[in-house]
Amino acid sequence: MQLHVKxxxxxxxxxxDVITVSVQEQPTADQIKQAVADASPNLRQxxxxxxxxxxxxxxxxxxxxxxxxxxxxxxxxxxxx
Amino acid sequence: MYYLSISDSPIDVNALYQKLKDPQYxxxxxxxxxxxxxxxxxxxxxxDYSAYxxxxxxxxxxxxxxxxxxxxxxxxxxxxxxxxxxxxAVFVGVAAAHRGDAFRWCEYLIDxxxxxxPIWKKETDTDAVRWGD
Numbered sequence: 001m002q003l004h005v006k007x008x009x010x011x012x013x014x015x016x017d018v019i020t021v022s023v024q025e026q027p028t029a030d031q032i033k034q035a036v037a038d039a040s041p042n043l044r045q046x047x048x049x050x051x052x053x054x055x056x057x058x059x060x061x062x063x064x065x066x067x068x069x070x071x072x073x074x075x076x077x078x079x080x081x
Numbered sequence: 082m083y084y085l086s087i088s089d090s091p092i093d094v095n096a097l098y099q100k101l102k103d104p105q106y107x108x109x110x111x112x113x114x115x116x117x118x119x120x121x122x123x124x125x126x127x128x129d130y131s132a133y134x135x136x137x138x139x140x141x142x143x144x145x146x147x148x149x150x151x152x153x154x155x156x157x158x159x160x161x162x163x164x165x166x167x168x169x170a171v172f173v174g175v176a177a178a179h180r181g182d183a184f185r186w187c188e189y190l191i192d193x194x195x196x197x198x199p200i201w202k203k204e205t206d207t208d209a210v211r212w213g214d
Binding site: 006008009010053056057058073075076077078079080081 | 114130131132133135136137139159170171191194195196197198199200201202203212213214
């Protein structure tokens with residue numbers, strides 16, 4: 001299935017507001033990150049350090065019940081404050 | 082009730098402080114983060130902050146609610162957009178019955194904000210543009 005992944009900060013600057021990737025059903029966060037990294041190999045290291053959020057909550061490990069209607073975001077290391 | 086804000090508008094320190102005053106509290110601790118010029122040999126010119134709305138606000142609520150449940154008051158404001166040197170980037174204030182709790186919770190809030198709230202800084206230095214810390 002296809003997922004639209006929101007991007008922020010340096011990832012957004014490099015890849016745009018949203019990237020669409022293909023993943024298997026019930027993907028893990030790592031599998032979604034891998035799909036984004038495969039589409040943008042020069043940012044693999046940064047994508048590896050990013051966290052995944054589904055519907056504005058950070059994910060935990062394990063398969064995710066996500067579909068095309070869910071809001072999925074890749075959160076690079078935050079730097080507020 | 083807590084007050085949380087993430088906005089391009091300048092942080093009004095005095096107005097935020099006033100929100101913390103209340104007869105039930107005897108200690109108010111505030112932390113204000115400002116835009117620093119020098120980090121070692123790196124000279125910063127300005128910083129642009131961005132946030133993931135409304136996840137960032139929701140994360141702030143998750144930080145503030147447990148502290149308020151202990152009887153304190155929490156006020157947090159984070160600036161986004163373009164900030165010049167000395168501009169206030171973040172205000173964290175805790176009012177509690179006694180100073181020990183106020184100090185402890187204020188430090189906890191700013192430390193946790195820096196790890197868990199989706200806000201990013203893009204630092205324009207004299208030699209390069211840097212994302213993050």
